[in-house]
Amino acid sequence: METSLNSTKESLLLGSKRINLNYYPICPDPELTVGVGRHSDVSTLTVLLQRDIGGLYVRRDNDSWIHVPLANGSIVINVGDALQIMSNGRYMSIEHCVIANGSDNRISVPIFINPRPSDKIFLFLKHCPAERRPCIMKFCTGIMPSISSEKHLMGRKTTDVAKIWCHLF
């Protein structure tokens, strides 16, 4: 079956891209520092390139974390908060963190693929079974970076705060 891509939807999913270059200097006592604290990305998807050093952990449940295995030349794809919102939780954003390394410098290059800041994102209703009521109906992605600041998050995920904020729209 041939399906053509709707360019309006494409820009909602992938309309803006940002690349970060992360450098984590070697740390003699990694226990005493934080590489990157636990968070989920506000993106639709994040494409992550990392050197063969390791240190990226993803959360499995309340108490356990999985060290993302390193495969030569592989990339990691993280589901972000925007996709969680648009899919009404069918695809959940993944909480992750980075632990500093005791024996080598670490470099990573995340490419964040996002809706454009001016976009309002909705869940795609036709992909939402009738029995599952939407948690977040409409959401202006321009405010996501401010939600994800520590002040507003207070230990919660961006999507949890969005459930409260969305009532303002």
Ligand SMILES: O=C(O)CCC(=O)C(=O)O
């Ligand atoms: O350095 C990494 O592997 C991940 C960095 C990260 O999670 C981020 O920049 O959002």
Ligand SMILES: [Fe+2]
């Ligand atoms: Fe991240």
